[in-house]
Amino acid sequence: MVETEVVIKAKAAKRVSSQLAVSTAKIKNYALERMAEALDKNARFIIDANSVDLEAGEKKELSKALLDRLALDGKRVRGMIDGLEIVKNLPDPVGETIKEWIPPSGLRIKKVRVPLGVIGIIYEARPNVTVDSAALCLKSGNAVILRGGSNAINSNIALVRLLREAVRDAGLPEDSIQLIEDTSRESAEELMTLREYIDVLIPRGGRDLIRAVVEKSRIPTIETGEGNCHAYVEKTADLPMAVKIVVNAKCQRPSVCNAIETLLVDEAIAKKFIPMVFETLKEKHVELRGCSSTLMIDPSIKPAAEDDWATEFLSMTLAVKVVKDIDEAIEHINKYGTRHSEAIITKDKKASKKFFDHVDAAAVYENASTRFTDGGEFGFGAEIGISTQKLHARGPMGLPELTSYKYLVHGVGQTRGS
Numbered sequence: 001m002v003e004t005e006v007v008i009k010a011k012a013a014k015r016v017s018s019q020l021a022v023s024t025a026k027i028k029n030y031a032l033e034r035m036a037e038a039l040d041k042n043a044r045f046i047i048d049a050n051s052v053d054l055e056a057g058e059k060k061e062l063s064k065a066l067l068d069r070l071a072l073d074g075k076r077v078r079g080m081i082d083g084l085e086i087v088k089n090l091p092d093p094v095g096e097t098i099k100e101w102i103p104p105s106g107l108r109i110k111k112v113r114v115p116l117g118v119i120g121i122i123y124e125a126r127p128n129v130t131v132d133s134a135a136l137c138l139k140s141g142n143a144v145i146l147r148g149g150s151n152a153i154n155s156n157i158a159l160v161r162l163l164r165e166a167v168r169d170a171g172l173p174e175d176s177i178q179l180i181e182d183t184s185r186e187s188a189e190e191l192m193t194l195r196e197y198i199d200v201l202i203p204r205g206g207r208d209l210i211r212a213v214v215e216k217s218r219i220p221t222i223e224t225g226e227g228n229c230h231a232y233v234e235k236t237a238d239l240p241m242a243v244k245i246v247v248n249a250k251c252q253r254p255s256v257c258n259a260i261e262t263l264l265v266d267e268a269i270a271k272k273f274i275p276m277v278f279e280t281l282k283e284k285h286v287e288l289r290g291c292s293s294t295l296m297i298d299p300s301i302k303p304a305a306e307d308d309w310a311t312e313f314l315s316m317t318l319a320v321k322v323v324k325d326i327d328e329a330i331e332h333i334n335k336y337g338t339r340h341s342e343a344i345i346t347k348d349k350k351a352s353k354k355f356f357d358h359v360d361a362a363a364v365y366e367n368a369s370t371r372f373t374d375g376g377e378f379g380f381g382a383e384i385g386i387s388t389q390k391l392h393a394r395g396p397m398g399l400p401e402l403t404s405y406k407y408l409v410h411g412v413g414q415t416r417g418s
Contacts, residue, residue, distance in 0.1 A: 006190045009178040010197035013118045013143040016173035021115045021141045023172060025092035028139055031170035032088040035135065036081045038162040043077045049158035050127065057125075057151050065255035065314045070125040070152055080131040086381035087135045093399045094141045108410040113403040115141035117199035121384070122147045122188055122213055124205035127155040132375075132382035134163050134177050140402035143176040145198065147191055149205075150183035157181060192217040202397075204385045207312065222393060224385030227257030227340035228312045229370045232329040232355070234346035235268035241367065242345040243277045249343065249369040251284045255314050257386060258341050258373040262309060262319040264329045270322045271297055286316045293322035309336045326351050330358045337361060339388045341370040362388055362395035 003011075039046065050072040057067055098111040119142045123129045130146055137144035148156045160179040168174040180187050192201060192213060201221045203213035214221050231249055233242045249260040265273055274297045281288060289304040301320075308319040309332070323329045326344075333342050343365035344355040352366045363373040373396060375383025380398030387393045393401035 004187075004190060005182050006180055006187050007194065007197075009175075009180060010118070010120075010145060010191070010194045012175040013145050013178050014197040016175045017115075017118050017143040019173055020138070020143055020176045021094070021117070023141065025094075027171055028092065028141070029088045031138060031167050031172050032084050032135060034166035034170045035131075035163050036084040036088070038166040039077060039081050039084070039131070039159075042158075042162055043074060046077055046155070046158050046162075047072055047074070050152075050155040052154045053125075053152050060151075062125075062151065063315070066125055066151065068253075068255045070127070070155075072127055072155060076128065080128055083128075083132060083376065083382040084135050086376070087139050087399075090139065090381050090399060092139065093403050098405055105414050105416075106412070107414055110408040110410075111405050112408055113400070114406050116402060116404055118143045118145065118197060119384075119402065120145045120147065120191055120194075120198045120201045120219065122191065122201065122203045122205075122209065124149040124209060125151040126204070127152050127159060129204055130156050130159045130179075131163070133384055134160075136382055136384050136397075136399060136402055138167070138172070138176060140399045142402055143178070145178045145180065145191065147180040147188055148183070153181065153183055188213075189216060192219060195219050202385050206314075222385070222387050222397070223389045224387050224397070225257050226312055226338045226388065227259070227386070228262070228310060228336060228338045229258060229260045229341045229343075230262045230264055230329075230333050230337060231260045231343045231345065231370065232264040232323075232326070232333070233266060233269065233273055234326060234329075234344055234348060234351050234355075235266040236347040236351065237266075237269070237273075237345040238347060238367075239269070239273050239276060242273065243280055245343065245345055245367070245369050246277055247280050247284065249371055250281065250286060250318050251316065252369070252371055254316050256371075257312070257314075258370050259314070260318070260343070260370055261311060261313050262321065262332075262336070264321050264323050264332060265294075266326075266329075267293065267322050267324055270294075274298060274320070274322075281318065284316070286318050288318055288320055290320040291322060294320045297322075312338070326354060330355065334358075334360050340386065341365065341373040343368065343370050362386065 096113045100110045121133045164174040201219040203210045288301040341363040342361045375396040383396045
């Protein structure tokens with residue numbers, strides 16, 4: 001029987017994963033340095049490949065949000081290079097002693113970080129994920145199998161070609177970075193079955209992709225990405241500050257998972273605050289959809305439907321709801337949110353603490369934009385994804401989150417009597 005591309009590349013990644021797992025920080029850092037040099041020297045090659053994807057995307061009539069995620073220019077290539085440099089300079093987590101102790105038996109027990117092994121990434125139209133994932137997996141001693149979407153295939157092929165050559169030139173196995181070039185649904189579904197070769201699967205994309213992977217995968221999966229995020233303007237908030245935060249959280253880059261999709265406003269300040277913030281949001285061409293109380297303040301906007309409260313728009317659309325108090329705001333967030341990022345704007349420290357204590361999300365903010373939920377902004381260099389689940393990892397996943405651990409137990413002849 002002829003093996004598929006997916007099986008061949010999964011086997012190759014598994015085969016070299018043990019070598020990568022014991023590679024020194026010095027050689028991994030040298031590989032990252034070579035990867036950055038390769039992108040720098042070949043920026044035009046990368047952008048040209050990306051232009052083919054963009055042209056195809058426009059013909060397919062992809063949304064502006066998807067085209068924005070897909071697009072690469074000099075600035076974004078520079079961002080990928082900078083990310084590689086930052087990851088290179090971060091501490092190597094592999095071999096770190098998490099804890100060490102001696103129980104009554106006299107054994108000396110060490111709990112140390114080790115790589116997960118082979119990590120599969122299934123993602124959509126964001127070529128920067130290709131570089132971020134390869135960098136973080138390599139630095140944490142993991143082989144990676146990348147399965148991007150069809151919309152970014154030419155960009156991904158160009159990037160992975162450069163990354164593999166750089167890794168090989170640095171003295172590490174090029175098979176530690178694999179790209180599945182077959183972008184059919186069948187290739188993704190086959191990847192989800194290869195438990196004997198892949199240790200962890202991470203989906204990055206919209207709700208449908210994440211749900212499909214979680215439901216179909218036979219491999220342990222870390223849920224990431226979907227962000228129905230909220231900003232709640234509490235009655236004591238500094239209103240000019242609140243306008244600034246809300247506009248940034250919605251408009252700075254609306255196509256990403258840490259942009260807000262719903263604005264909640266305390267009824268005590270709604271009549272004053274809503275006209276203030278709407279003026280700026282309308283100037284930026286945000287489509288506003290409001291509850292009945294919001295419509296009474298500004299009848300020019302669209303009425304919100306029930307589905308709007310649960311929608312990740314990923315565009316210049318914002319749902320707006322007036323709430324009675326902080327309790328109703330928390331109840332709304334915990335009902336409709338995706339456990340990603342939530343913000344309160346307030347001067348009341350008791351309100352802030354209540355929000356922090358009762359909102360169930362990976363990142364909870366006081367007086368700051370949700371757009372900071374990002375591996376780079378958190379100081380991780382890059383991220384493999386933003387986990388919205390609670391087991392193993394939560395929030396932006398950097399190097400430590402791509403490791404497991406094992407116990408090293410040293411004895412001097414101890415045996416157990418009972």
